Amino acid sequence: MARTKSTTVKDVAAAANVSRATAARALNGYGYVGSEAAERVLEAAARLGYRGNRVAQALRQGGLPIIGFVPGDIQNPFFARVAHDIDVAARGSKHNLLIASSEENLEQERALLDNLRALNVRGMIVAPASANDNLHLARLVREGTPIVLIDRVLDDLPCDSVAVDNEGGAREAVEHLIANGHRRIALIQDDARIVTARDRQAGYINALQAHGLPVDRRLIAVSSSTVQHAIDATIRLFSQPERPTALFTVDSVMTTGALLALRSIGLAIPRDVSLIGFDDFDLATFTDPQITVVAQPVGKIGPVAVKMLLDRIRGLSEPPRHVRFQTRLICRGSVSRIFRPA
Amino acid sequence: MARTKSTTVKDVAAAANVSRATAARALNGYGYVGSEAAERVLEAAARLGYRGNRVAQALRQGGLPIIGFVPGDIQNPFFARVAHDIDVAARGSKHNLLIASSEENLEQERALLDNLRALNVRGMIVAPASANDNLHLARLVREGTPIVLIDRVLDDLPCDSVAVDNEGGAREAVEHLIANGHRRIALIQDDARIVTARDRQAGYINALQAHGLPVDRRLIAVSSSTVQHAIDATIRLFSQPERPTALFTVDSVMTTGALLALRSIGLAIPRDVSLIGFDDFDLATFTDPQITVVAQPVGKIGPVAVKMLLDRIRGLSEPPRHVRFQTRLICRGSVSRIFRPA
DNA sequence: TAGCGTTGAGAGATCGGTCTCACAATGAGT
DNA sequence: ACTCATTGTGAGACCGATCTCTCAACGCTA
Numbered sequence: 021m022a023r024t025k026s027t028t029v030k031d032v033a034a035a036a037n038v039s040r041a042t043a044a045r046a047l048n049g050y051g052y053v054g055s056e057a058a059e060r061v062l063e064a065a066a067r068l069g070y071r072g073n074r075v076a077q078a079l080r081q082g083g084l085p086i087i088g089f090v091p092g093d094i095q096n097p098f099f100a101r102v103a104h105d106i107d108v109a110a111r112g113s114k115h116n117l118l119i120a121s122s123e124e125n126l127e128q129e130r131a132l133l134d135n136l137r138a139l140n141v142r143g144m145i146v147a148p149a150s151a152n153d154n155l156h157l158a159r160l161v162r163e164g165t166p167i168v169l170i171d172r173v174l175d176d177l178p179c180d181s182v183a184v185d186n187e188g189g190a191r192e193a194v195e196h197l198i199a200n201g202h203r204r205i206a207l208i209q210d211d212a213r214i215v216t217a218r219d220r221q222a223g224y225i226n227a228l229q230a231h232g233l234p235v236d237r238r239l240i241a242v243s244s245s246t247v248q249h250a251i252d253a254t255i256r257l258f259s260q261p262e263r264p265t266a267l268f269t270v271d272s273v274m275t276t277g278a279l280l281a282l283r284s285i286g287l288a289i290p291r292d293v294s295l296i297g298f299d300d301f302d303l304a305t306f307t308d309p310q311i312t313v314v315a316q317p318v319g320k321i322g323p324v325a326v327k328m329l330l331d332r333i334r335g336l337s338e339p340p341r342h343v344r345f346q347t348r349l350i351c352r353g354s355v356s357r358i359f360r361p362a
Numbered sequence: 363m364a365r366t367k368s369t370t371v372k373d374v375a376a377a378a379n380v381s382r383a384t385a386a387r388a389l390n391g392y393g394y395v396g397s398e399a400a401e402r403v404l405e406a407a408a409r410l411g412y413r414g415n416r417v418a419q420a421l422r423q424g425g426l427p428i429i430g431f432v433p434g435d436i437q438n439p440f441f442a443r444v445a446h447d448i449d450v451a452a453r454g455s456k457h458n459l460l461i462a463s464s465e466e467n468l469e470q471e472r473a474l475l476d477n478l479r480a481l482n483v484r485g486m487i488v489a490p491a492s493a494n495d496n497l498h499l500a501r502l503v504r505e506g507t508p509i510v511l512i513d514r515v516l517d518d519l520p521c522d523s524v525a526v527d528n529e530g531g532a533r534e535a536v537e538h539l540i541a542n543g544h545r546r547i548a549l550i551q552d553d554a555r556i557v558t559a560r561d562r563q564a565g566y567i568n569a570l571q572a573h574g575l576p577v578d579r580r581l582i583a584v585s586s587s588t589v590q591h592a593i594d595a596t597i598r599l600f601s602q603p604e605r606p607t608a609l610f611t612v613d614s615v616m617t618t619g620a621l622l623a624l625r626s627i628g629l630a631i632p633r634d635v636s637l638i639g640f641d642d643f644d645l646a647t648f649t650d651p652q653i654t655v656v657a658q659p660v661g662k663i664g665p666v667a668v669k670m671l672l673d674r675i676r677g678l679s680e681p682p683r684h685v686r687f688q689t690r691l692i693c694r695g696s697v698s699r700i701f702r703p704a
Numbered sequence: 705t706a707g708c709g710t711t712g713a714g715a716g717a718t719c720g721g722t723c724t725c726a727c728a729a730t731g732a733g734t
Numbered sequence: 735a736c737t738c739a740t741t742g743t744g745a746g747a748c749c750g751a752t753c754t755c756t757c758a759a760c761g762c763t764a
Contacts (some may be wrong), residue, residue: 074480078721100442138416272761418750
């Protein structure tokens, strides 16, 4: 039951009665090859089921036809969608996709990137787990590894990036709540290590300050991006004496958690609490009423990132390019209007 | 801005003033190395940031430290979950995960497997897109490539597999509906090419026949596993003259579609229609009432598959092993009791 | 002191391709 | 007839790491 070793150029060359060099020329279509010899080689290759060994090719030519993708969490629908899009785009240019989830863990991210580097992948698409420590990324960039940052952009890193206007999206959402008379607006966000959390929080704070509202730390809860943590955070926020009248959640998993928690506490949307979530999701049109969200053009991120990466792989040496998509506030039914004395 | 080539053993050896062979011995800890020389090598390696080149290692030793995973669709929460579990398990044994989604397309699956083979991956975990044509898989197995089938098992393929009792789970669900007095029970399923669809349909039919109920082709709709297609299928089923009183959907994406469609038609669950879905999902506990489902132990599939695969990679040559998990019917509120004259 | 085992380390083969270079054969131009 | 360009082909270097083989030095025993 030993693993049968596959046929090599040497086998093909022998079968076609030519040298390895000639076989390679025929198979790859370069240099001068006699048409008769070429035919013999091709026939032999087909007959023996020759496939070529990417590993050997990679060793000679530098780099496996692989693109690495390091998302924060592959189970998060956002990243799953992006992964799918990257996969499709990469396949279009004969690249394979290697996905290694950092699970929002900086140590793990470092190890994974080291790994990808050792594998000599052609390039990487990364959603960095932390805004603080990115020396490992900086080194990769410095060494010349093509890297594109998505979703979370580190400004001091000289490489391409694709993301949405997180600050603007969050600001628009909170301003919408303010415009509807809300003043006690709660926020559930990720650990501030994560860039998007930081930016969306900035949008929240900027909106409040632009309208002369105080920023109350008791209205801000930090949660990791899992349903259970979001439930806990929501319950914490809404069991305070002076209850918030509105809630803004920074990603769809948290919005899901908030929905579940509010239901279990017995608070109705939008009667008791208004809700806006960042990132649209299936569930949002499911509930009654449907949830108002800040939608991002998820489907564009992957393809654009791959395109930029391929440009770099092909040797483009322009200064870093940064793509920013605008978000769109989709008003559904989860925000109520509060009338207050002027 | 040329890509700096990374440091090699040669560099390290030169820096430590020894030969490549000695450097390799020191780095990998085999053979005889003088303690003083070893120290110099290690120091030099650390100083130069030596990392080793997996590609070269793979060429020499046969096989990249990579496990290939070919799911039907990475965006499907089921596969995303399994992918995550595989990733974690694989990382535990120093393997990377390469995900290539077949998108339920047989041609693409063939191309992807060919690709993985050419990359010399150590083994593959596959959810075959089609029950019919699997010569490509058979050849891989014959050649000795370690392969584990998950979710969808092809009985005639001599390799390990991990799946759930699809027939039994579906049968239990339909019997539950029958026990509650339902007789016109509709089914929305995948293309019958897919093994799970076939098995779950078998469970549906077996349940009906065991209770002397006719199998009515008009109650069976085929849909692909996307929300939109499931919506269409549901609408088709429920716009027939004699409307079904119950619906069984074979995966969570379809259940989601069915929910949306029924709501848009204005049919209430469970008053107008009873519903059971295969595979539990977030949404199921979200709706009012919550949805009754056939739950599968999703979290066990990935780890078990990786374990079996690693055994094979390590050279285990026992006959194929087949793991089957039992499903569990979770009764929530989406099934109503119909009383009928005896 | 001859003989032998142990320890240390270098030279070079090897994995499977790709590609440069040298060389031979052919035909065209002067 | 002689130079030259064009074609076709093979020998061998190379990518980076691993590993076998060979050999030298040392110390110990008889």
